[in-house]
Amino acid sequence: MNLQQLRYIHEVARRGLNVSEAADALFTSQPGVSKQIKLLEGELGIEIFVRHGKRMVAVTEPGQVVLDIAGRVLGELDNLQQVGAEFSSEDAGRLSIATTHTQARYALPPVLRDFMRRYPHVRLELHQGNPRQVCEMVLDGSADVAIATESIAEYEDLVTLPCRQWNRCVIATPKHPILREQPLTLDAIARYPLITYDDAFTGRSQINKAFLGRGIKPKIVLTALDSDVIKTYVGMDLGIGILTRMAYDPVADRGLGMIDAAHLFESSTTRIGLRRRAWLRGYVYAFIEGFAPQLTRKMVEIALNGGGEDYQL
Amino acid sequence: MNLQQLRYIHEVARRGLNVSEAADALFTSQPGVSKQIKLLEGELGIEIFVRHGKRMVAVTEPGQVVLDIAGRVLGELDNLQQVGAEFSSEDAGRLSIATTHTQARYALPPVLRDFMRRYPHVRLELHQGNPRQVCEMVLDGSADVAIATESIAEYEDLVTLPCRQWNRCVIATPKHPILREQPLTLDAIARYPLITYDDAFTGRSQINKAFLGRGIKPKIVLTALDSDVIKTYVGMDLGIGILTRMAYDPVADRGLGMIDAAHLFESSTTRIGLRRRAWLRGYVYAFIEGFAPQLTRKMVEIALNGGGEDYQL
DNA sequence: GACGCTTACGTTCGTCGTAACTATT
DNA sequence: AATAGTTACGACGAACGTAAGCGTC
Numbered sequence: 001m002n003l004q005q006l007r008y009i010h011e012v013a014r015r016g017l018n019v020s021e022a023a024d025a026l027f028t029s030q031p032g033v034s035k036q037i038k039l040l041e042g043e044l045g046i047e048i049f050v051r052h053g054k055r056m057v058a059v060t061e062p063g064q065v066v067l068d069i070a071g072r073v074l075g076e077l078d079n080l081q082q083v084g085a086e087f088s089s090e091d092a093g094r095l096s097i098a099t100t101h102t103q104a105r106y107a108l109p110p111v112l113r114d115f116m117r118r119y120p121h122v123r124l125e126l127h128q129g130n131p132r133q134v135c136e137m138v139l140d141g142s143a144d145v146a147i148a149t150e151s152i153a154e155y156e157d158l159v160t161l162p163c164r165q166w167n168r169c170v171i172a173t174p175k176h177p178i179l180r181e182q183p184l185t186l187d188a189i190a191r192y193p194l195i196t197y198d199d200a201f202t203g204r205s206q207i208n209k210a211f212l213g214r215g216i217k218p219k220i221v222l223t224a225l226d227s228d229v230i231k232t233y234v235g236m237d238l239g240i241g242i243l244t245r246m247a248y249d250p251v252a253d254r255g256l257g258m259i260d261a262a263h264l265f266e267s268s269t270t271r272i273g274l275r276r277r278a279w280l281r282g283y284v285y286a287f288i289e290g291f292a293p294q295l296t297r298k299m300v301e302i303a304l305n306g307g308g309e310d311y312q313l
Numbered sequence: 314m315n316l317q318q319l320r321y322i323h324e325v326a327r328r329g330l331n332v333s334e335a336a337d338a339l340f341t342s343q344p345g346v347s348k349q350i351k352l353l354e355g356e357l358g359i360e361i362f363v364r365h366g367k368r369m370v371a372v373t374e375p376g377q378v379v380l381d382i383a384g385r386v387l388g389e390l391d392n393l394q395q396v397g398a399e400f401s402s403e404d405a406g407r408l409s410i411a412t413t414h415t416q417a418r419y420a421l422p423p424v425l426r427d428f429m430r431r432y433p434h435v436r437l438e439l440h441q442g443n444p445r446q447v448c449e450m451v452l453d454g455s456a457d458v459a460i461a462t463e464s465i466a467e468y469e470d471l472v473t474l475p476c477r478q479w480n481r482c483v484i485a486t487p488k489h490p491i492l493r494e495q496p497l498t499l500d501a502i503a504r505y506p507l508i509t510y511d512d513a514f515t516g517r518s519q520i521n522k523a524f525l526g527r528g529i530k531p532k533i534v535l536t537a538l539d540s541d542v543i544k545t546y547v548g549m550d551l552g553i554g555i556l557t558r559m560a561y562d563p564v565a566d567r568g569l570g571m572i573d574a575a576h577l578f579e580s581s582t583t584r585i586g587l588r589r590r591a592w593l594r595g596y597v598y599a600f601i602e603g604f605a606p607q608l609t610r611k612m613v614e615i616a617l618n619g620g621g622e623d624y625q626l
Numbered sequence: 627g628a629c630g631c632t633t634a635c636g637t638t639c640g641t642c643g644t645a646a647c648t649a650t651t
Numbered sequence: 652a653a654t655a656g657t658t659a660c661g662a663c664g665a666a667c668g669t670a671a672g673c674g675t676c
Contacts (some may be wrong), residue, residue, distance in 0.1 A: 001390065002315060028667070029669080031631080031668075037653095054632065056631085061400070062399070066397075069396070083375055106668065128434065306619040333656080342644080344644085344645095349641085367650070367656040491674085
């Protein structure tokens, strides 16, 4: 048994049981991968993959267990590399953040400005994607942390921690009557054509829930993937917009009017996601604390390792 | 980086930083081990061990982290082997139990009799030792489960689960006056020379505590490592004995009288110890449930993996 | 017929063991 | 002087890549 074999089965499983593709991804030859997988299966005395003739079509029951373990081992090897990098040069390295548009555009800039000042030798990488993609980047090791708002809590091997609570505001052209509503109500909003986020994104479900709870059906004329698109169309007076409060900047957005709507919707929570049992560089903890000061290194470490409490039944 | 290197550093650390000894234990040459360790250190860019000239004298700070990770990886590899064995032949294999005299002699026999009947193809191994040794056998993989009563809860990588509560009785020669005490008291016991367990063992601390709590200082004339020795000397009327209740058998021990003493001492708890995150064969779960019916497979699995709950702060 | 996995074979690279050397106690 | 670790070197073996063969879609 060796590490290559574990990498091979892991990659083959990840790539939908396509050996050739996995071989390419690992920069090696397809026969080599096939052979090593067989050797491993022979050594363990089990079949990991189900074959139809010469094709792999499924993962066996023991194979799934083996793949789970292999995944953990490979994760730990990543950790080893991290440990090496950390101690050989504490303040230099790479920080890869996978996140959604809203976070990258509005929440992260001040945090990252401070971070870059503090750690000038850390190369920052920002990868944008939808919440699902963001999680998977963390799980396969291409990103260190994920930051997103919803559907981030569904993965077994992802530890998620709440960072910030936020709510929404309504924006409209400066003279729009909605801006003079005192107090602002859902009924008032529903009187106008609405522009807001796409279903899969950024707390859209909270918006749906609020209207549904009052039995109102708003006229949604446009759904967008990001705040800037919403602002653009609101500026064209296509409708009024429901937006993350943090996305409105009185200076940059002086062509638009804003009225807070926090009392109308359930607040949403932005979460940070980390690979379970990951070993993180010191500056990663610093970044997390910069983004969410309540998340101290100690707390994050405890969460990463699943608490580790003794089970005294 | 490869698995051998991890095995090497792990073994060197385990053997008190003696490379030659580690090489012997791994059936390889000492220069090979030295070289691989250096290669690994080179690759990670850190020193794992502190050298004084040519001798290794300590583990560096990053080295400790690396060793921890290596230990986990090697544990997972053990798990892989187990998975292979389990699925290639479900009901055959090895069950290695590390335990103390009292458990092996009095608590385990009926459980193991049933187990052997149910799993005739599992080779049973019983390793006797003191509680410390017992734990270490589990941690280094030479035993699957540890069963002991105290000081078993001190290891980070050992998951312990309470199995059985038990208490003590007093034994004496058949016509000894202590047997007619109604009710039995600590003061009555302290009137006679006492024979009981050695300090390091089987709930001796509960006995000490009881007497100390009443300000009594009993005359202990002999301390033994196991129940059989105690019974032997009680039979010779050297004194009265305080014994685990389960060690007295009215038939086999008809040459001795017994009176229960559960109301005088705090009860002790026998615990089972397992390597954290171990992957256990099906029959191991069956054995555990046979020994402690409340410990179902599900519960043991949850405890093994540290609970795995999401940390929602 | 195109794609995908296996078998076969020769080359290369890495690992291991022996032996000689050096340092520590 | 004895014990412990390093350096040097040669031999073996495992893994890899290429090329050809066989199945499946």
